Amino acid sequence: MKKQAENSTGIREIAKRANVSIGTVDRVINNRLGVSAKTKEKIQKIIEELDYQPNIMARMLASKKVIKIAALIPSVSNETGYWNAPLKGINQAASEIRNFGVMVEHYFFDQNAKQTFINQADIILKKGYDGLLLAPMFEKESINFLARCRQHNIPFVLINSDLANQANIAYIGPDLFQSGYLAAHLSKYLISPSQRVLLVNISREIDLHHHLLKKEEGFRAYFEKENIVVDIDKIDVNETDYNSLQKILKQQFEKNRPNLVFVTNSRVSSVAKFFNEYKIKDVKLMGYDFLEENITHLKNGTIDFLICQKPQEQGYKGVMSIYQHLLQATVESVQYMPIDIITKENYIYYKN
Amino acid sequence: MKKQAENSTGIREIAKRANVSIGTVDRVINNRLGVSAKTKEKIQKIIEELDYQPNIMARMLASKKVIKIAALIPSVSNETGYWNAPLKGINQAASEIRNFGVMVEHYFFDQNAKQTFINQADIILKKGYDGLLLAPMFEKESINFLARCRQHNIPFVLINSDLANQANIAYIGPDLFQSGYLAAHLSKYLISPSQRVLLVNISREIDLHHHLLKKEEGFRAYFEKENIVVDIDKIDVNETDYNSLQKILKQQFEKNRPNLVFVTNSRVSSVAKFFNEYKIKDVKLMGYDFLEENITHLKNGTIDFLICQKPQEQGYKGVMSIYQHLLQATVESVQYMPIDIITKENYIYYKN
DNA sequence: CTGAAAGCGCTTACAG
DNA sequence: CTGAAAGCGCTTACAG
Numbered sequence: 001m002k003k004q005a006e007n008s009t010g011i012r013e014i015a016k017r018a019n020v021s022i023g024t025v026d027r028v029i030n031n032r033l034g035v036s037a038k039t040k041e042k043i044q045k046i047i048e049e050l051d052y053q054p055n056i057m058a059r060m061l062a063s064k065k066v067i068k069i070a071a072l073i074p075s076v077s078n079e080t081g082y083w084n085a086p087l088k089g090i091n092q093a094a095s096e097i098r099n100f101g102v103m104v105e106h107y108f109f110d111q112n113a114k115q116t117f118i119n120q121a122d123i124i125l126k127k128g129y130d131g132l133l134l135a136p137m138f139e140k141e142s143i144n145f146l147a148r149c150r151q152h153n154i155p156f157v158l159i160n161s162d163l164a165n166q167a168n169i170a171y172i173g174p175d176l177f178q179s180g181y182l183a184a185h186l187s188k189y190l191i192s193p194s195q196r197v198l199l200v201n202i203s204r205e206i207d208l209h210h211h212l213l214k215k216e217e218g219f220r221a222y223f224e225k226e227n228i229v230v231d232i233d234k235i236d237v238n239e240t241d242y243n244s245l246q247k248i249l250k251q252q253f254e255k256n257r258p259n260l261v262f263v264t265n266s267r268v269s270s271v272a273k274f275f276n277e278y279k280i281k282d283v284k285l286m287g288y289d290f291l292e293e294n295i296t297h298l299k300n301g302t303i304d305f306l307i308c309q310k311p312q313e314q315g316y317k318g319v320m321s322i323y324q325h326l327l328q329a330t331v332e333s334v335q336y337m338p339i340d341i342i343t344k345e346n347y348i349y350y351k352n
Numbered sequence: 353m354k355k356q357a358e359n360s361t362g363i364r365e366i367a368k369r370a371n372v373s374i375g376t377v378d379r380v381i382n383n384r385l386g387v388s389a390k391t392k393e394k395i396q397k398i399i400e401e402l403d404y405q406p407n408i409m410a411r412m413l414a415s416k417k418v419i420k421i422a423a424l425i426p427s428v429s430n431e432t433g434y435w436n437a438p439l440k441g442i443n444q445a446a447s448e449i450r451n452f453g454v455m456v457e458h459y460f461f462d463q464n465a466k467q468t469f470i471n472q473a474d475i476i477l478k479k480g481y482d483g484l485l486l487a488p489m490f491e492k493e494s495i496n497f498l499a500r501c502r503q504h505n506i507p508f509v510l511i512n513s514d515l516a517n518q519a520n521i522a523y524i525g526p527d528l529f530q531s532g533y534l535a536a537h538l539s540k541y542l543i544s545p546s547q548r549v550l551l552v553n554i555s556r557e558i559d560l561h562h563h564l565l566k567k568e569e570g571f572r573a574y575f576e577k578e579n580i581v582v583d584i585d586k587i588d589v590n591e592t593d594y595n596s597l598q599k600i601l602k603q604q605f606e607k608n609r610p611n612l613v614f615v616t617n618s619r620v621s622s623v624a625k626f627f628n629e630y631k632i633k634d635v636k637l638m639g640y641d642f643l644e645e646n647i648t649h650l651k652n653g654t655i656d657f658l659i660c661q662k663p664q665e666q667g668y669k670g671v672m673s674i675y676q677h678l679l680q681a682t683v684e685s686v687q688y689m690p691i692d693i694i695t696k697e698n699y700i701y702y703k704n
Numbered sequence: 705c706t707g708a709a710a711g712c713g714c715t716t717a718c719a720g
Numbered sequence: 721c722t723g724a725a726a727g728c729g730c731t732t733a734c735a736g
Binding site: 362363364374375378381382406407408409410411412413414415416417 | 712713714715716
């Protein structure tokens with residue numbers, strides 16, 4: 001490694017040129033009060049001339065400050081391991097920036113119990129953080145929480161699902177409509193026109209449901225736009241246990257046996273289980289997310305396609321975006337995740 | 353932001369406990385000579401007890417060192433804009449770590465002129481760097497260059513294509529065999545068994561050719577393994593201009609009109625151009641890389657699938673891996689890129 | 705409104 | 721082989 005070029009920039013050089021002390025320069029750089037307009041202007045001009053960039057390392061070192069970031073996401077349930085991935089991304093980011101004075105703490109809520117969300121939000125606000133990463137699953141409660149964050153001047157990033165007009169630093173997650181749209185496109189490779197499609201929404205909480213409806217919208221929009229005639233049946237399953245699902249599916253298959261089943265979330269593995277149990281081999285199946293149980297069925301051919309949208313990266317980028325923002329960098333405000341298609345052949349190479 | 357916990361860790365605390373000066377502690381932390389075995393042992397024990405982690409920011413600040421990283425990759429030619437993406441990734445990484453005392457400099461070589469590679473390698477060695485990112489397109493010359501890097505103790509990362517046994521920090525790029533294998537799998541969605549496939553390798557330099565052959569291997573392996581009978585014709589085109597290609601393709605199509613054409617690299621757009629010119633609409637087409645010219649043909653339906661392997665991320669991760677390694681972190685030594693499938697519907701969301 | 709001094713946790717000469 | 725001092729580029733009290 002080489003010695004740094006003798007930078008005659010830096011706070012000291014600015015002070016010399018402006019004929020003031022470095023303390024005063026520090027005040028204008030950090031927008032602190034107590035500098036006369038004239039001095040301030042003089043210093044700002046020099047800063048611009050020099051294209052001065054503060055040394056972040058020196059700043060962090062001297063200030064002895066630790067950036068504290070809170071992450072509030074659903075806990076991993078035994079119904080779905082989905083949230084493991086974002087958490088992993090959050091932890092990866094945390095470990096990469098730990099040595100730069102950043103501390104990330106996680107909070108979890110139960111997707112089936114709103115109150116846990118409210119409680120955690122309260123704790124976060126009470127403890128005080130410099131930034132927040134949030135998965136706003138409960139719409140109303142999230143909006144309320146974010147309003148309070150704004151009052152406390154806590155900047156925040158939203159991941160996984162978006163909320164309009166929240167003045168968030170960024171949204172990092174899927175474009176749900178397009179995601180469903182792509183799913184419909186993929187069906188082109190699985191079935192022929194005028195065949196029968198069954199769309200399955202599985203979700204207990206109505207609040208989480210609108211998430212799935214956007215995918216459904218996109219799915220239907222494709223066929224309309226492409227002028228493809230298909231029969232789309234739809235069932236909403238409000239219980240997430242296998243038995244309930246099995247009963248409903250059985251009924252549906254007896255009534256209108258589909259050629260393709262599209263499950264709008266990660267619970268596609270339950271449908272695959274149904275396929276296996278009833279030895280259904282001629283019906284195509286697609287759904288969401290790179291989870292062990294889904295991959296198993298992808299491997300053995302029960303599931304044809306999985307769509308995945310980088311849950312781990314959502315967590316990673318979420319934390320990094322807050323960090324960058326706190327470092328005064330500008331951050332892209334909408335970061336849609338790619339819509340990845342996972343098959344039997346490429347799943348080994350998939351990176352969340 | 354909150355004050356840092358009064359860490360009684362740190363070099364000073366270690367010195368106190370060991371009853372030595374911080375200078376001596378510094379010596380053992382940095383493995384410098386001139387410490388008695390006894391003192392060294394004593395200090396090391398305390399370091400372990402305290403689980404001491406050096407403060408990187410203080411270290412960088414005090415040492416006044418700049419980490420210098422060189423990147424040697426092909427220049428963007430007007431034949432293909434592919435290398436724009438890795439360069440973009442390199443620059444992104446560079447800008448993110450610039451404020452942490454890292455300087456990344458790029459060097460380019462002409463893929464059609466070996467000598468330019470050799471010249472740049474010499475310059476890099478002469479100037480001296482702390483780390484190197486290399487796209488080892490020319491096999492023999494790269495091996496030679498890397499041997500010299502090892503002599504100079506310059507650690508390096510390989511991107512885009514691999515070289516065996518080079519003691520590189522990491523390889524970051526595609527698994528070529530699997531990439532071809534997946535392409536074959538995708539063909540399942542485009543053609544029926546016993547139809548005819550034309551595989552096209554387009555490359556002027558023989559050195560770059562083995563890259564394509566590995567994809568071809570993977571492609572063929574799929575059909576064998578799955579016991580699918582297809583007729584695979586193959587043509588090698590050693591000129592990259594459209595006219596040469598057009599002539600060869602015309603001939604081939606007259607002789608054995610295929611149902612699917614698979615181009616093993618980013619030059620698939622030239623084949624698409626041929627399709628358009630000759631109004632070929634019933635033949636499927638797939639190839640590589642997210643380039644403007646390819647996307648155009650994907651949009652209008654001439655190209656059915658593009659396979660892409662995150663060229664930008666290769667550059668980004670390449671630089672970051674060197675940086676992490678220089679910071680004493682451990683780095684994953686093989687980082688295969690995901691094998692992404694790009695279609696008309698999802699290309700908007702693709703992130704290199 | 706402004707300045708001078710101490711200190712963040714290290715590294716780097718220099719002295720012995 | 722070891723120590724004491726200066727300094728990296730900032731921020732933070734404190735004094736005026």
